[in-house]
Amino acid sequence: MSAGAGPGTAAATTVAAATRAERRAGWLFSAPALLAIALFFVLPTIASLALSLTDFDIYALADIGNLRFVGLANYSALLGDPLFWTALRNTLWFVALGVPAIMLVAFAAAVLVNERLVAWRPLWRAVFFAPYVATLVAAAVVWKYLLHARYGLLNHALAAIGLPPVDWLGDPRWAIPAITLFVVWKSFGYSMLIFLAALQTVPRELEEAARIDGAGWWSRLRHVTLPAIAPAAGLVAVLAVVSMFQLFAEPYVMTEGGPAQSTITVLYLMFDQGFQWWNLGLGAAVAVVLFGCILVAALAPAAALRLFRGRGG
Amino acid sequence: MKARLAMTALAALFAAITLAPLLWMVAVSLMQPGEAGRFPPPLVPADPTLAHYRALFANQGMGLFLLNSLAISTLATVLALIFTLPAGYAFARLRYPGRDTTVRVLLALLLVPGQIGMLPLFLELKALGLVNSYAGVLVPWLAGIVGIFLVRQYALAIPLDLVEAARIDGASEWRIFRHVALPVMRPAIATLALFVFLGSWNDFLWPLIVLSDHDLYTLPVALAALGRERSQDIELMMAGSVVTTVPVLVLFLALQRQFVGGLLAGSVKG
Structure with missing residues (x-):
């Protein structure tokens, strides 16, 4: 509360100026949404942490009496599980390939x-955005056939320019790039809109001035456009990282995690552990690790920038 | 003039590549059984047929899945509006103790992906007896923080004087919300409704987890299940994909301006 602020307009924005009816309405209006968020979002998220410290499995599902507190045993089991490391490595590959590709195309x-x-x-603009709106599962089904080794259009196009066919989804070396290609197609439209909003803030006069000064297309892009859109690029990068960490439906529909587990992602592992094998305790540990990864990936760039600026200034 | 033509051609080429998978989906869905498996792969159906669509609705229960998807998306939209609009308005225009702290906490919660709590949420709904029902699928749409911030963004544009004048006239807070705020927030209502409808229509992981009864499946869940049984049947799978995604693509094309504008307001400013 800004007690020092004078009367009039400043006071009109403070709680002190509000009538009792207004304060009561504030809570009443927001209560249903806050209650839903607390019950169905915050509580489960916190419960995930607790669940990851138990051996909750199909026996506990049948009778809660079978539930035991196991400390960090799930986490040490994960660290010793080669499949976890495969899933983590695959996910990082998706991030490493997908994020730059999305940024470039967008x-x-x-x-x-x-x-x-x-x-x-x-x-x-509408055409580029259409894949983002399309239903993920349906689009993944379509791409599964586009990428088919024998009758897929992509290999047909490769053959037309004299390149050998690739078993996109059947070869462990190509499955991640192939799914990444699909993800880029599916999602670049969203990032494009963010870039577009930033580009529209670049003053036309600045562009014109650079043109009159004899700056070429590339040089204008480098010195006028890119500096103006740097913050948007940061936002696009963070959003792309977060979304690449959450791939699930794509490998579930296109490869079922295969071939040879080459497209199992961390979220896929959580789904399998939790809902296929009913190891909910272990699945929750996977979820907590995934959350940690996303948090680090989302916050690290901003933190690094702050550190860098702090030293510079 | 030459540059203009070249740049437009480049954009058209880029657009053709972007649209190709969707056009191919429609073309193959109209082909005769086995036609898409020939070499070289045909691009247009030689003898178009609707047989696969008939098979989907007659033998695979596609009509039921379509109804499930329609019902769930409609209910999710209505519920999200009921929960989100008053909250977004309160966070923007009502003054009460604890409001700013609540907004800060919600802002921080935006960083938490919904998947993290899915296992405990499943157990919670199981205890409430909501697993394997429409209600179970709908629950996450009640707790949409992004939607609250979208509404708040628009509600901040409601002139304070307007609200204050209504108060002086003796209008109740509910009446002000109903007759002063909601009309001003009409674009927010449309945008939010569109987002939630498309989002719940396209949603996959949560309905896959919570629905075990085949008769309750939404289109994406049913399509994924069909793909595991009939993966050799390309033409049938493409027809299923068309039924699943064309409704939302048409909705997007019809309301394109609304959609793009809302997305920019929500993602960049919010």
Whole structure:
């Protein structure tokens, strides 16, 4: 409360100026949503931590009396499980391949849609965004057949330019890049919109001035456009990292985690442990590890930047 | 002029590649059985047929899954609006102790992915007897923090003077919300409704977990299950994909402006 603020407009925004009816309405209006969030979001999230310290399994599901507190045993079991390391490595590969690819394609699409020389720009914008709206499972089914080794269109296109066919989803070396290709197609439209919003804040005059000064297309991009969209690029990167950490439906539909577990992700492992084998305690430990990864990946860039700036200044 | 043509051609090429998988899906869904497996793969059906769509609805229960998806998405949308609109308005325009702290906590919660709590949520709903029901699928849509911030963003545009004038006229807080705030927030209502409808329609992991009864499956869950039984039947699978995704694609095309504008308001400013 800003007690020192004078009367009039400043006071109108403080709690002190509110009538009793308004304060009561504030709580009444927000209570249903807050209650739902507490019951169905916050409570389960915290309970995940607790659950990960127990041996909750199919026996405990039948009779809660079978539940035991096991401390960090689930975590040490995970660290000793090769499948966990495979899932983590696969997930990191998805992040490493997918994030730069999404940023690059989304940026190119945004530049194209923002370029005044291009005709029918709203049409292209809608087309680029359409895959993001499409139902993930349906699109994954379509891509499963597009990537098929024998009758898939992609191999057919490769053959047309003289390249040998690739067993995209059947070869452990190619399955991650192939699914990443699908994810980039599916999601670049969203990142494109964020880039587009940033590009539209670049003043046309600045662009014109650079042009008059004789700066070429590349040099204008490098010195005018890129600095202006740097914050948006950071946002796109963080959102892409977070979404790449949460891949599940893509491998579930396209490869069932295979071949040879080469596309099992951390979230897939949580689903398998929790709902296929009913090892809910172990599954919860996977969820907590995943949360830790996402938190680090989302907060690290900002923290690093702050540290870097702190030293510089 | 030449540059204009070249840049437009580039955009058109990029767009053609983007659309190709969706167009191919529709083309193959109309082909004769086995036609898509030929070499070289055909791009257009030689003798178009609706047989696969008929088979889906007659033998695979697609009509039921379509109804399930429609019912769940509609209910999710209505419930999300009921829970989110008053809260978003309160966070923006009502003054009460604890409001700013609540908003800060919710902002921090945005960083927590919903999947983290899915195992305990399943156990919680099992204890409440809501597993394997519409209600179980709907529960996460009641707790949409992103939606609350979207509504709050729009509600911040309601002039304080307008609210204050209504108060002086003796209107109750509910009446002000109903007759002053809601009309101003109409774009927020449309955007939020669209997001929740599309989001719940496309949702996969949670319905997969919570629904075990085949008759309750939504379209994506049913399509994934069908894909594991009939994966050799390309034309049938493509028809199933069309039924699953075309309703939301049409909805998007019809309300494209609303959608893109809302997304930018929600993601960049919020």
